[in-house]
Amino acid sequence: MATFSVDTKLFSELGELLVGRDSTALVELIKNAYDADASKVEIIGRSLGDPGKGEIIIADDGVGMDAHDFEQGFLRIAGRTKTTADRRSPWFKRRYTGEKGIGRLAAHKLARTLNVVSRKWNGKKRDELSGFDAASGVKATINWDQVEKLETLADVARSNAVQVGPLPRPEIINRRAGTRLNLSRLRKAWTRDNLNAFFEEVATLTPPALVAKPLPRNLIADQSVLSELKIRDARREAGFEISFAGELSLQELELAATPESAHWVIELDCDAGTRVLTILVSPTKTGLAETPNAEPFKLRRKLPAASTIVSFQARIFQRHYGTWPKALSGVRVYYEGFRVLPYGDTHDDWLGLDQDYRSRGKGELGRLRQYASWNLPAGSDREGLVIQGNRQFCGAVFLTRNSANDLKILVNREGFLPGDEFSFIREMTRLAIDLQNRQNSAAREEVQQARKSDRVRQQKASARSDASEPPSAFLVTSLQNEAMESLRVARSAISRGDVKTASNTLHEAEQALQSAKEVSSEAASEATMYRVLASMGLEQAAFIHEVNAIAIIAQGVAQALEAAAKSVKDQKLSRHLSAIAGEARALRERLRRNAIYLTDMTGVEGRRRRSRQDIAERLAKVLDFYQNAIKKRGIEVETNIERSLRTPPMFPAEVSAVLSNLISNAIKFAGDRGKLRATGMQQDGELVFRLENSGEAVDLRSAKKWFEPFRSSTIDIDEALGHGMGLGLTVTRSLLDEYGATIDFVKPAPHFATAIEIRIPGR
Template sequence: MADATTRRHAVAFRPRARLVSVLGEHLISDQAVGLVELVKNAYDADATEVTVELLNLADPETALVVVEDNGVGMTLDDLVGKWLSPAVDHKERKKHRAERTPRGRLPIGEKGVGRFAVHHLGRRLRLVTRAADSDEICLDIDWDRFDASDTFLDGLSLTAVERSPEVFLGELTGTRLEIRSSRGPWNEKLVRKVHRTLKRLQNPVSEVADFRVGLVCPDYPELQDIDPTDILDRAHYEFRVLVDADGGCDYEYTCRHPAVASRSRSGTESLLALSGDELASRTPECGPFWVNLYVWDRSSNFLQKSGVSRRELDAHCGVSLFRDGLRALPYGEPGDDWLFLDQERIQAPAERVGNNQVIGLVLVDQTTNLQLRDKTNREGLIENQAFQDLRTLVRSVARLFTSHWRRDRPTGDTRQRPVTAADGVRKARALASAIEKTARDDVPVRWPPRPARPSVAETADEKHLPEPVVVLTQRQALSELINELDGASADLQERQRRRDIMRQLAATGLAAERVVHEFGRQVAAAMTHLQQLESNARGDDRTRDMFRAVAVSLRTLRNEFRVLAPYESVGRADRVQSASVADSVRLALLLNQHNLDAEGIHVSVVGDDFEVRSRPAAVVQILDNLVHNASYWAALGEAAGQRIVVHLRPTERRVLVVDSGPGVHPEVVEQLFQPFSTLKVGGTGLGLFISAELARSLGCTLRLADKTEQQNELGGAAFVLGFPHEERSEKEHPDE
């Protein structure tokens, strides 16, 4: 029996009229975004043409924005049931049913909130629309009526008028929006943004068939041309990639930089191997897509040779995202670094390309990427797993491009600030250029110039051979001198950049050494004092337990830092002595234990131990780097097969470190041990270089194993550290 005091009442949400104003203000960020939404609505209406008119912009009260299309138009039922029904999902349902328009289009919109763009653009609206075999419908809306806080939305009625055609005459259909009383002033900066947004709305490589956008703006006639630019044909580098649903790709690379010979390459690649641990052991949730990258060297002389101005490049640069040929904002807008290109370039300026160097196109087909959905505020896509996987794969495409770009770009970087020596070279070049203008073509000159008397070291060097001497004119000789000075300047700048990085890393290493040393000293002192306190303490059992707990904590910290002991010898004499290779391997594995456990990588050491005469700390450093690299790449494979095997070969006096990762990328094999060459996410490209230098200082060799000696059943990379067969003495190497 129900409680006599219980009451049940039917209630419902009843939105206030000002909800329309709130949504209009917060869902649409500015006029440019609002106009793009209205143009996309015209696309969804199967229009072939849409015209945007911006008139009388000097005064917000007289400003008029007109958006007119020749689409299918709306019937009265469409107007009431769709346009006047926010959040209606008819487009989303069509998209999931793959229901296309007569022109074969899937709807771009899906949330039913695009009409609030009209509210954002002005306070008065006249909508005129006509569908086939129907009368024309006219609807006037005063948006100020919706601002009242005491009025409910269902209490405001609007009047739609059916009339004989006055705008869409004859057999014409479509929709015309006249928006008056602008909510904000229109200035040149805002019109330029509208111009740029509409100009970049369509994929410039393959525009949407039968869809053209026009802009009319008498106040700024120079901005009315929004036809796609032909700047892409003048790119220094071009990279076209088709990415499949499994993360593999087919690519075509072309270099046509004016300072180097033109060349092209093509191939296939797994982008999962370049994505770090972001896509390890799983299939991407996004579908297939295309990526086109067009990249420039922003040096003024190279841009000029290609017929591109910095202003033109600035107007189009960035990586844009297109769905079914129409752009999704804000990707590729100024300041939008959605791929973190600029962030990575700050860390390695000469090894990465930034947003201001690239015009990128990410092309997505909605039918195979239904999980890529708009945010309600129209500012980008919902950052679900599908979007994150798409971004990761596009970043991997950029890394694959840079592996080609680094090989082909001109040596040196003219954008780097020259050091003192480079400044002197540049002044010498300027002087030579000035003299060249008055040089004569009838005066012979020895080239190269007669060198000064060679040094004793040079004459004692049996390999020293004089360069062949030719006779040039003054002008020719000066041209040769200018070319050599250009090369010297670029080389000096590159050396300075690398020296700065080395200096920074050295400072970091010295700081780490100091921390390790001081930490060990302080822990040892704390242990001594603790033992004295414990022996003199006369407390209860609880006090003695607390002493024991502190002692355990200190011993744990001491053991954790003990694995860094080899690095504490940096800068001091690490004496050559007999050392166990197996012990060095064990310590290298201990240094990487956290990563190995976190990734669930199985490690095995096979073979017999052997002794070497070497510097133990340096050997551990080399093996530490090899194990660290192996764990990184092994983690990219299937979880069940993530393995590292370390082979000890005493007869050959070698250690072989093998992983189950994707193997060494063919584009970096030749540069493997060169500084700053890497495909690792966030890598510096210095680990193998430093390890190879350390090995050389020990009289050892470090190299990539060839196929005959790999015995690599894991299928990944295999590196060989070889020790000399002859024992080395300190007298033979006093510098160590």
């Protein structure tokens, strides 16, 4: 009778087709443990760099197997044991994650030999502490090399390639149920790169606590729309713990991966039963500290009956500055509590976030325009500029088999089959992210408009104030005078019964006093920091006298050594003394130069009177001060300052402080034999000064954080430049704010890594 025959090459063909990565193979074996009602499974790696000696062990405390189960289940490819109508595990009633009965091919992909020891549950009640009691068991070995030497699968039964037998009774009595798979004679040596890739992929095999746990109390002002996350569909649950040991021990994730470090929280809850979609985007405490005007938005919408809908939940955290740890960044998809690759991988952009970030520009978000009838917040033509890439998001989309039964996993276990159901999940997730982007943009627009208004205000104050008076002090006085004049006018209006004029002028007085309060508050918030700096300045002034005294001593030592060199008859000693005298003179010159610079910075003249400062001249003094550090590092310095380029009236010490902070940073980060270029010009009525350096680049997306107080990127003390306090750029921006000027990191020219640009409006 004619029949089909199957070549043993089927195993290698199916293994490569259906199990793409090593991590995918292990995930399939872990899912088998989950389907077997295990509450914990341990993955152990030993001698992974040596295929001959290496082994991988997967041990669980599930319901186990006996010889019959092993033959009818594990040895049957594409078996039907998980395709019953209910598709649930025997004890916890979990939805089966296995779909085609091919998980055992993962064992073939990883190793040449598989040894199985399994003890089967006796069917009685499970002990909550110790698990299932065993009643029978199986011991089996599969030698895949011997299997593949045979011609067809029909020949396996007559060979010793697969050996199956009952577990001896002494190994079952008083033992707990569970399965232990030992994979030996590995297919390949696991290199460090293999291990790193494995760690990256399995670190989030199950949802990390960051997204799976309830939101910390008071993280957001609104109530979470995900009071209970549905991660798995199980009728009774004791949890499922996965641990990695030996050479597969997972590396610790980077720090700062906490909900509190996010700026925004995004939550979605879509219920196919009621057809209601709920989205919440809300700023966190951290987000409100940066943009106090940020507002939450909650959408609750019943979707049309004719449209495709899938039940799912999602929680996503967003950082505007900085990125999430690589192992957590991106939005991942979880199906029955297990991650679905490749969604959320480093090079996967299933939501199109990186693509939109690379092409971002002015304009309203197009995706939101199609939902104009949903009463969404109003858009802005600048909201496209605030789009962020995958690294700024950390989140998870949660699906269960019951809620998303129409979704089908691809045969290689990576991703879902394209279709309306998955398109709906992607579209609604991106809708929520775009809503967060819109709210974020609106809040930042207000902050930017406020800063722009402040700059205009400061520019006017700078132009009108006396040369000996700081612009902010003049501004407060002016506002107070305006308020007093308004009160005088109001008093006069009241005396003649003109209530309308009195009301209007009182409103003007209130606005003037409010503005004065804001300026005073800004100054007060910086007062503590500046008192510390001022006290350091006083100590610096005293230190200058010490520097001058040491310089005089150095000069005396040099003269004494020169005299000694002339008096000795030993020529070698004479030359040696002359060389030391030269070093003493050089030391004296360095001390003198530093004393002059410090006097210029901290002396009374530096803050006595504002005047138009020659940029080239001030820059030369600063570069001279740092000449030793520049020479020591072999840094090439190029200056291109327009002739007679001058600032608006400013205090000399302010200009020196600004240039000093920028030059010291540039030298520090240019690196040995680096390059530094300073350019200055008049452009559109503004003085534009740009400083560029080689070395490490600054990410322009998060560059604003370096202007925050105590933000220092270095922990080592530079012997030439010292160790910064993280206040240099903060103080620099504050000094420039006085004159309505701006300072920003900008895109550098070719051959440079970082560029910072100052724009000071003309008088």
